[in-house]
Amino acid sequence: MDDRSHWAPLVITPESTGAAATPDGLVGHLRGLDGLGALLTREKALVFRGFRVTPAELEEVMDLLLPSRLAYVHGNSPRTKVGQNVYTSTEYPPEFTISMHNEMSYAHSWPARLLFFCDRAPATGGATPVVDGVRWLEALDPEVRERFAGGVRYRQNLHGGTGFGKSWQDTFETGSREDVEAFLDGTGAEYEWKKDGGLRVSQERPSTARHPVTGTEVWFNQADQWHVAGLGDETAAALHRIMPEQDLPQSVSFADGSPIPADHITQVRDRGLECAVDVDWQTGDLLLVDNMLVGHGRRPFTGPRRVLVAMSD
Structure with missing residues (x-):
């Protein structure tokens, strides 16, 4: 140990x-x-x-x-x-x-x-x-670490003032579309303004990171918080009855667009809490x-x- x-x-x-x-x-x-x-x-x-x-x-x-x-x-x-x-x-x-x-x-x-x-x-x-x-990274099964090695893709649907989840105004602390676009253009994110006034954002990120001082590799993503499986079966089922996954306020997949298995998500969530x-x-x-x-x-x-x-x- x-x-x-x-x-x-x-x-x-x-x-x-x-x-x-x-x-x-x-x-x-x-x-x-x-x-x-x-x-x-x-x-x-x-x-x-x-x-x-x-x-x-x-x-x-x-x-x-x-x-x-x-x-x-x-x-x-x-x-x-x-x-x-x-x-x-x-x-x-x-x-x-x-x-x-x-x-x-x-x-x-x-x-x-x-x-x-x-x-x-x-x-x-x-x-x-x-x-x-x-420790969180090392607590995960080798199969899970391997599947996440290619990174993840986060997707956000931000409403324009009324709707489910957060608005783009609250998220970016501005009411200016130009300011939002300038910010996102500097991040490499893909985005589009929706006809209803909302904003859809997609960005690819790694699943781990290395600390700039120590060089140690750490688990560094929020896939379990963005995936419906991380919310529990009842909540996930309720959300799916309301809207398809691509329209949820936030969702996540592997970087190549393939779905992340629910058991991978629950393992990440549970072992993080167990090691805390x-x-x-x-x-x-x-x-x-x-x-x-x-x-x-x-x-x-x-x-x-x-x-x-x-x-x-």
């Missing part, structure tokens, strides 16, 4: 740093920290706990942890923008699990870092599971992750839960 089987995020506390158990203590520690990037690359994920951070101090902390905050442009998850490139975590019914994924791994470019902030911890559950991308380590939230916690080395998700919960997220390159 190798070290990856024991991996967990590094927990940084006032006790471990000698800093005061206050937001100012965390800020002072971060300002004096030499080599945050190297530390994050080595540990893959960092939890800052016990510093009693509130939304009032979040901006200053984010400026130190995220060098350049990004807008969630071309993001497919339902979120609410609550500040300067600060969003709610995925808004999904609390009784459901969100499977493991690397943020925007389906896109031409993706954030290098993610920062989660727990504004309010849930009554029960609601952990953010995190998974080592190398839960970060159980306490109000005021922060979680910083290397978005290539680590996937994340969400466990079901009860009671109010408010976790915010920001991203950087």
Whole structure:
């Protein structure tokens, strides 16, 4: 059994740093920290706990942890923008699990870092599971890895203001078709405007990626979240009764257009969750992750839960 089987995020506390158990203590520690990037690359994920951070101090902390905050442009998850490139975590019914994924791994470019902030911890559950991308890749059957080796093709149907799923206006944070076209032209995606005012986007992406610093190969795609089989049999059947797969808000195939078997999708989903380590939230916690080395998700919960997220390159 190798070290990856024991991996967990590094927990940084006032006790471990000698800093005061206050937001100012965390800020002072971060300002004096030499080599945050190297530390994050080595540990893959960092939890800052016990510093009693509130939304009032979040901006200053984010400026130190995220060098350049990004807008969630071309993001497919339902979120609410609550500040300067600060969003709610995925808004999904609390009784459901969100499977493991690397943020925007389906896109031409993706954030290098993610920062989660727990504004309010849930009554029960609601952990953010995190998974080592190398371990996730190695947990898959050789046949599945081989089938995915040629990459995948993602397809989006974005409505023009009214419809099922997300609109292109919300997805690209603009009401300008010209701005959307300029963005997509720079990604190599294929796209077409539909007669009903919607937008269809198709893009081919690899299924794995190599980290620019470590060179390690990680599982890096969201096929299980874009495939109807990843939603469960009942939901998949209900969606098929409503519309054909090519008209769903999002779908995925192998890069050559051939269908991905449902059992491949469920294996990817389930083994990612099985390999994950839960970060159980306490109000005021922060979680910083290397978005290539680590996937994340969400466990079901009860009671109010408010976790915010920001991203950087």
